[in-house]
Amino acid sequence: MARKSVNLVVGTVLTLSMVLAACSNGNDNKQGSESPSASAPASAPASSQPSAEPVDSTNYDPLGKYEEPLTITQVLSYRPPEDPDTLKGVTPETNGYLKDLKEMTNIDVKYLWSVPQDQFQQKFSLAIASGDLPDVMMVDQQTFEKFKEQDLIADLTDVYEKYASPTMKKVVESDGGLALQATTSDGKLMGVTTSYQSPVQMGYIRADWLKNLNLQVPTTMEEFEQVAEAFVKNDPDKNGKNDTYGISMNKNFLINAWGFDARGIFYAYDSYPGGWLKGDDGKLLAGDIQPGTKDALAKLQSWYSKGILDKEFALKDENKASEDIVAGKVGITLGEWWVPNWPLNLNKDKDPKADWIAIPLPTVNGEPTKTLISQTLNEIMVVNKKYKNPEAAIKLANFYLEMQKPKYIDKSSPDYRGPNKGYVYLWFMPRLIYRNFLNDAFNAVNTALDAKQEKLDIPDDFLAAGDAALFFTESKKYLANPRDNVAWGIYFSRVAKDGGFGLSKKVLDSNTFVENEFFGVQTPTQVERGASLNKLIAETFTKIIMGAPLDDYDSFVSSWKKLGGDDITEEVNEWYAKNQG
Amino acid sequence: MIKHSYLGSKKAKVELPLHLMLIPGVIVTLIYAYGPIFGIVMAFQKFQPASGFFHSKFVGWRNFEYIFNLPDFTQVIWNTFFIAVMKISLGLAIPLLLALLLNEIVRGWFQRIVQTSIFMPFFLSWAVLGGVMIEVFSLNGPVNSIISGLGLEPIMFMAKNNWFVSIIIGSDVWKGMGYNMIIFLAAIVGINASLYEAAEVDGAGRWKQMLNITLPGMAPIIILLCTLSLGSVLNAGFDQILVLYNPVVYESSDIIDTFVYRLGLFDQQYAPAAAVGLFKSVISVAMVSISYYLAYRFSKYRIF
Amino acid sequence: MFYRVPLSRRIFTIGNVFFLTFITFLCIVPFIHLLAVSLSSNVAASAGEVKLLPIGFTFEAYHFLGQKVEFIRSLGVSLQRVVLGTIISMFFIFITAYPLSKANSQFRFRTWYVWFFAITMFFGGGLIPTYIVVKETMLMNTIWALIIPGALNVWNMIMMLNFFRGIPKEMEEAALIDGAGHWTVLWKIYLPVSLPSIATIGLFTIVWHWNSWFDGIIYMNSPDKYPLQSYLFTLVTSINLKMITSDDISTLQNLSEKTLRTAQIFLGALPIMLVYPFLQKYFVKGMTVGSVKE
Known part of the structure; x- marks a missing residue:
C-alpha cells in the first residue's frame, strides 16, 4: 500500500x-581515463557482442575512442x-x-x-x-x-x-x-x-522563540508538546499579537509526504505507515496498522484541538504550508536534512532574528525514536x-x-x-549517482574546515568532488558572513555538525532506525488497490485529527484489511520469502 | 438504391458543391477523430505501452468490473453527476441573466468594461486560481473577515462538505460565465431590431420586450447549449477539483476523473482509465441523443 | 433618448449598475492580486502576505522576464499558432457549417454528415492512439500538430451552423434562382452578415489556441518549440511535482521565485485580454449589419 x-x-x-x-x-584532449588498466580483464571473448567497435578488442578502454x-x-x-x-x-x-x-x-x-x-x-x-x-x-x-x-x-x-x-x-x-x-x-x-x-526524519525549532519564552530544547514528547503549546499561547515572537502556532503540517502529512509532515510523530509511537517491518515471527508486518498508529493519531488530534497544528493544514500543500514558516507564524517543523535550504533560509531573510536549530525526533518512552529507512x-x-x-x-x-x-x-x-x-x-545522461555523496562531502568539508584550510584538498578518486567543492565554498561564505542566508541554508543543511545532515549522520551511525524490509516492485494488489487504500488512510486519519472519534481507527483497520491490505501483506511476504538473504 | 438514383440526379448536381465543401472537414475528422477511436480496444485489454495495442492481452469486461467494484465507486458517480448537473444548470442560467442585464445598459464604456472583466477569469487556469481560492476562503481570508465582522462564527469553507461543493460549483460558474455570456450577447445582438421598434410603437415596456422578443429570439441558442451541455453530465471538472479538494471532503467531491487520476498515479493504469472514458462517452451520446430527440419532438427545433 | 424615463426604470438601472459593478470587481480581483504579487519582493510573496497591493514594490520580475529567452521564444510560437490556427479553423468551420445549415430538403445527406461530426464530440480514442495518429501523419514536432488535429472544432461548428440558420433566406433564394452557386452565396451573402458570429467564434478559437498547453508538450520534441502556455505550465507545476526530497539546491530556491512565476502568468494572460476588447467592437458592428438588412 x-x-x-x-x-x-x-x-x-x-x-x-x-x-x-x-x-x-x-x-x-583527454583520451582514456586515468584508470583504464584495471578495468578490463582481457579474458572474456569480445565476440559475445555483435560489436561494431573497432577499438583493439583486447583493450576494453572505458573511454576508448x-x-x-x-x-x-x-x-x-x-x-x-x-x-x-x-x-x-x-x-x-x-x-x-x-x-x-x-x-x-x-x-x-x-x-x-x-x-x-x-x-x-x-x-x-x-x-x-x-x-x-x-x-x-x-x-x-x-x-x-x-x-x-x-x-x-x-x-x-x-x-x-x-x-x-x-x-x-x-x-x-x-x-x-x-x-x-x-x-x-x-x-x-x-x-x-x-x-x-x-532520509532521516528530524525536527527544526526556532531557538530564538525558546529563548524568548525561557524554554529548554525539548527531547521527550511531553516537553515537545509543552513547547509547541507555549508557541501557541505565549507570544513567542513578542510582537504582542496572538498570531503564532506550534507545528507546521500540510495535507500530505503521511502519504507521499516529503516535508512539513507528521511522519516523525508516527515514528515516535512505533507506527511506520508505508513501511514493512519484520515481526517476531520473521514475517513482515504492515507499518500502517501497528498499534502505535492510534496513539499517534490521538496525540495529533489533541494537538489539533489545542491549536498547536494549523487549523487548516488539511487544505494546504507543501508550498502553502511553507508560507507560514517563511512568514514566521510557526516555530516547529518536522522534515528532512534539506529543510534549512528551503524554506528556513527564506524565513531568516524575512526575520533576521530567526534562529533555527535541528533536533532529533521527540521520544515517547525515553528510547530514541527510530526513523524509517527505505532502500530505494x-x-x-x-x-x-x-x-x-x-x-x-x-x-x-x-x-x-x-x-x-x-x-x-x-x-x-x-x-x-x-x-x-x-x-x-x-x-547529460546517464548520470549515476553516488550513494554516499552527502556523507563523503560532509566528512571532507568538515575536515578541511576544522583544519582551517583555505582550499579544499581532496584526492583524485574522491567520488563527491563537486558536492564537496560547493559545500566548502558556501560554508566559507557563511562563516565569513553569518548574514548570508543562502550560504547558511547550504551550510546548515549539509555541513554543520548539528545541522540537517550532521544530525542525520548521528542517527545513522548510531543505528537508531528501522529498516523497511520491502523494496520490491509493487505487488499486483498494490497496483489494483493502492489508490483506494491511500484514499482511505488519508480520509480517515485527516478526519480523526480534525476531531472525528478516535475509535474510527478500529473500523479503519478492518476495512483496510478487507479492501486489500491482507492480500498485500501476503504478497509482500511471498516476495520476502523469495528475496530474503 | 437511393444512392444510385441520387447520383447523377439533378438534385445531386445542385448539391454537389455542398458535398465538396464538406470534404476538408470530413477528411480531418476521419483521420484525427475517427482514427484514434481504435484506441477503444484498450478498454478491453490489459494494456501495457510496451506491448502496444496489438500485443496486449484481451481481458473482456474485466476493466469495467474492476472499476465498478472499487470501493466508493457509487458515491463517486453520484458526486460527479451532482456536481456536473449543478454546474451545467447554473452555468447556463447565470450567464443568461448577466447577458440580459448587460443588454439593459446603454452601450458605452461601462458595458465594455463589464463585459471584458466578466470574461477575464476564463483566461486563468485552475492551477493558478487554486491557491488564490484557498486563501480567499481560509479562516483568515476576506470572506471570513466579513463573516466575523457581522459577529458570526468563522467557517472553514473548504473543509465542510456542503460548503465545499457549493464553492466548487460557484467558482466554476464564475470562471466560465463570460464564455456563455458572450454567446448569449451575440444572440441578442443578432435579433432583428425592427421587432423592438414595433414593440415600442405598441407601447410594450422593457420587461415585456424582454419576455416577448429577446427570450424567444434566444431560444434556439439556449436549447442548443442545453442539449450539448448534457453531453458533459459526467464531466465535473477535473483540474478544478484536483487543486482544491482535500481528504476531509473526499466523500462529497471525489469525482470519476480524480478517482481515475489517483489510480493512474499509483501505477499507470491506462486500461481502466480507457474503460471509464468509454463509459462516459456512451452516457454522453445517450444523453445528447435523447435531448436532441426531445427538442425536435416538442419544439420542432433541430439542434444540428 | 433620455426623456420620459419612468422611475421604476431608473431604480432598476441603478441597481443593475451596482450589481454589474460588483460582478466586475469579483472577476478582476484575482488579476489585481496576481499583479500585486508579481510586483512585490520575493520574501513578502513567499510569506503569503501580498493581497491586493504590492509589498516591497519592484519591477525585478518583469525586468528578468524581458531578458528571458524561453519566455520570448515561446511567445513567438504562440502568436504563430494563434494566427495560423485561427485562420485555418475559421475556414474549416465556415465551409463545414454552411452545407450543414441547409434544410434536409435542400441537402439530402445532411443528417448523416451532422451525426458523423457530432459523435466525435463524445467519443475519443484517448491520448495514446491520438498520439500515434499524429505521429503517423508526420505532424510530429511541427506547428501543424497543434493546428490540424483540432482544426474543425465541432462545438464551434455547430454554433456557426445555428447562426447561419438564423440568416433570412430571401436573399439566398433570390441569388440561387438567379443562377448563383452555393460558393457565391457562401462568400457574398453569408460571410458579410456573419461578422458577429465570426467574431464570437473567432474569439473562442483564439482563446482556445492561446490556452492549450498539453498538445504542445506532447507533440513537440523540444521545449524551444513550446507555445507560451506549455512553457508556463511547466513553470507552474514544477513547483508541485518536483518535491520528494530532492536535495537540489537551486530547485528549492526556484520554488521561492513566486514573483517570477506570477509575472509570467500575468503576462501570459495579457495579450489575449488585449485582443478581446478589439473583437468586442465587432459584436456591436455585427448588430448594425444585422439591422441594416431588411
Whole structure:
C-alpha cells in the first residue's frame, strides 16, 4: 500500500547530487581515463557482442575512442540550467559535455526529444506505446520490470564487466551490491543503477522563540508538546499579537509526504505507515496498522484541538504550508536534512532574528525514536536490445563520472569546465549517482574546515568532488558572513555538525532506525488497490485529527484489511520469502 | 438504391458543391477523430505501452468490473453527476441573466468594461486560481473577515462538505460565465431590431420586450447549449477539483476523473482509465441523443 | 433618448449598475492580486502576505522576464499558432457549417454528415492512439500538430451552423434562382452578415489556441518549440511535482521565485485580454449589419 511508491521517489532523486556537481567537465584532449588498466580483464571473448567497435578488442578502454563516429539516441528529461552564470544560448545539443564526449570517444548523442521533467513520464509512455524507444534510457523500476518481461532491453553483463571504469564500479557497488542484485535476473545484468536510502526524519525549532519564552530544547514528547503549546499561547515572537502556532503540517502529512509532515510523530509511537517491518515471527508486518498508529493519531488530534497544528493544514500543500514558516507564524517543523535550504533560509531573510536549530525526533518512552529507512533504487540505465553497441552506454556513464574528478570541478584548475563555459550537467545522461555523496562531502568539508584550510584538498578518486567543492565554498561564505542566508541554508543543511545532515549522520551511525524490509516492485494488489487504500488512510486519519472519534481507527483497520491490505501483506511476504538473504 | 438514383440526379448536381465543401472537414475528422477511436480496444485489454495495442492481452469486461467494484465507486458517480448537473444548470442560467442585464445598459464604456472583466477569469487556469481560492476562503481570508465582522462564527469553507461543493460549483460558474455570456450577447445582438421598434410603437415596456422578443429570439441558442451541455453530465471538472479538494471532503467531491487520476498515479493504469472514458462517452451520446430527440419532438427545433 | 424615463426604470438601472459593478470587481480581483504579487519582493510573496497591493514594490520580475529567452521564444510560437490556427479553423468551420445549415430538403445527406461530426464530440480514442495518429501523419514536432488535429472544432461548428440558420433566406433564394452557386452565396451573402458570429467564434478559437498547453508538450520534441502556455505550465507545476526530497539546491530556491512565476502568468494572460476588447467592437458592428438588412 502506501509505500511511498518506489518510482515516485526514483524520478526525482536523479537530480540530486548532480546540482552540486554542476561544474565539471572534460578537458579537450583527454583520451582514456586515468584508470583504464584495471578495468578490463582481457579474458572474456569480445565476440559475445555483435560489436561494431573497432577499438583493439583486447583493450576494453572505458573511454576508448571509436574510429568511426557512433550515434547513440536518447531522450531528455529537460530542466532549464540552474546556474545563473550558465553560458547564454547553450542548448542540450550544444552542451559542452557532448562536445567533449565526441572528442574523447567519437560518440554523437542525439536527442529524439526532450520534455520538461514533470511531463517526462507521460511523454515517455507515449513513446513506448508508439514503439519509439531510444538506444539508451533511464527508467524506473516498474518500467524496468516490464521491459525485461517483454525482452526489449539488452543484457549488459559483459559490457559492464569489461567497460565499466573502476570509478563506475565503485559507484554502482557502493551499496554492497544491492543495486546490482536488483537489476540482475537469471544471472544477467539487465540495467545499471545505484541505490540510495531515504532520509532521516528530524525536527527544526526556532531557538530564538525558546529563548524568548525561557524554554529548554525539548527531547521527550511531553516537553515537545509543552513547547509547541507555549508557541501557541505565549507570544513567542513578542510582537504582542496572538498570531503564532506550534507545528507546521500540510495535507500530505503521511502519504507521499516529503516535508512539513507528521511522519516523525508516527515514528515516535512505533507506527511506520508505508513501511514493512519484520515481526517476531520473521514475517513482515504492515507499518500502517501497528498499534502505535492510534496513539499517534490521538496525540495529533489533541494537538489539533489545542491549536498547536494549523487549523487548516488539511487544505494546504507543501508550498502553502511553507508560507507560514517563511512568514514566521510557526516555530516547529518536522522534515528532512534539506529543510534549512528551503524554506528556513527564506524565513531568516524575512526575520533576521530567526534562529533555527535541528533536533532529533521527540521520544515517547525515553528510547530514541527510530526513523524509517527505505532502500530505494535510482533510475535504471537500460539499453535498447536493438542497439548494436551497448558498450557505448557504459562509456557514457564512465565519461560522466570521469568529469566529476576534482580537476574538472576546481574553478582554479586549467581543466575546469563549468556552466559558465557551456557545460550543463542536467543535460547529460546517464548520470549515476553516488550513494554516499552527502556523507563523503560532509566528512571532507568538515575536515578541511576544522583544519582551517583555505582550499579544499581532496584526492583524485574522491567520488563527491563537486558536492564537496560547493559545500566548502558556501560554508566559507557563511562563516565569513553569518548574514548570508543562502550560504547558511547550504551550510546548515549539509555541513554543520548539528545541522540537517550532521544530525542525520548521528542517527545513522548510531543505528537508531528501522529498516523497511520491502523494496520490491509493487505487488499486483498494490497496483489494483493502492489508490483506494491511500484514499482511505488519508480520509480517515485527516478526519480523526480534525476531531472525528478516535475509535474510527478500529473500523479503519478492518476495512483496510478487507479492501486489500491482507492480500498485500501476503504478497509482500511471498516476495520476502523469495528475496530474503 | 437511393444512392444510385441520387447520383447523377439533378438534385445531386445542385448539391454537389455542398458535398465538396464538406470534404476538408470530413477528411480531418476521419483521420484525427475517427482514427484514434481504435484506441477503444484498450478498454478491453490489459494494456501495457510496451506491448502496444496489438500485443496486449484481451481481458473482456474485466476493466469495467474492476472499476465498478472499487470501493466508493457509487458515491463517486453520484458526486460527479451532482456536481456536473449543478454546474451545467447554473452555468447556463447565470450567464443568461448577466447577458440580459448587460443588454439593459446603454452601450458605452461601462458595458465594455463589464463585459471584458466578466470574461477575464476564463483566461486563468485552475492551477493558478487554486491557491488564490484557498486563501480567499481560509479562516483568515476576506470572506471570513466579513463573516466575523457581522459577529458570526468563522467557517472553514473548504473543509465542510456542503460548503465545499457549493464553492466548487460557484467558482466554476464564475470562471466560465463570460464564455456563455458572450454567446448569449451575440444572440441578442443578432435579433432583428425592427421587432423592438414595433414593440415600442405598441407601447410594450422593457420587461415585456424582454419576455416577448429577446427570450424567444434566444431560444434556439439556449436549447442548443442545453442539449450539448448534457453531453458533459459526467464531466465535473477535473483540474478544478484536483487543486482544491482535500481528504476531509473526499466523500462529497471525489469525482470519476480524480478517482481515475489517483489510480493512474499509483501505477499507470491506462486500461481502466480507457474503460471509464468509454463509459462516459456512451452516457454522453445517450444523453445528447435523447435531448436532441426531445427538442425536435416538442419544439420542432433541430439542434444540428 | 433620455426623456420620459419612468422611475421604476431608473431604480432598476441603478441597481443593475451596482450589481454589474460588483460582478466586475469579483472577476478582476484575482488579476489585481496576481499583479500585486508579481510586483512585490520575493520574501513578502513567499510569506503569503501580498493581497491586493504590492509589498516591497519592484519591477525585478518583469525586468528578468524581458531578458528571458524561453519566455520570448515561446511567445513567438504562440502568436504563430494563434494566427495560423485561427485562420485555418475559421475556414474549416465556415465551409463545414454552411452545407450543414441547409434544410434536409435542400441537402439530402445532411443528417448523416451532422451525426458523423457530432459523435466525435463524445467519443475519443484517448491520448495514446491520438498520439500515434499524429505521429503517423508526420505532424510530429511541427506547428501543424497543434493546428490540424483540432482544426474543425465541432462545438464551434455547430454554433456557426445555428447562426447561419438564423440568416433570412430571401436573399439566398433570390441569388440561387438567379443562377448563383452555393460558393457565391457562401462568400457574398453569408460571410458579410456573419461578422458577429465570426467574431464570437473567432474569439473562442483564439482563446482556445492561446490556452492549450498539453498538445504542445506532447507533440513537440523540444521545449524551444513550446507555445507560451506549455512553457508556463511547466513553470507552474514544477513547483508541485518536483518535491520528494530532492536535495537540489537551486530547485528549492526556484520554488521561492513566486514573483517570477506570477509575472509570467500575468503576462501570459495579457495579450489575449488585449485582443478581446478589439473583437468586442465587432459584436456591436455585427448588430448594425444585422439591422441594416431588411
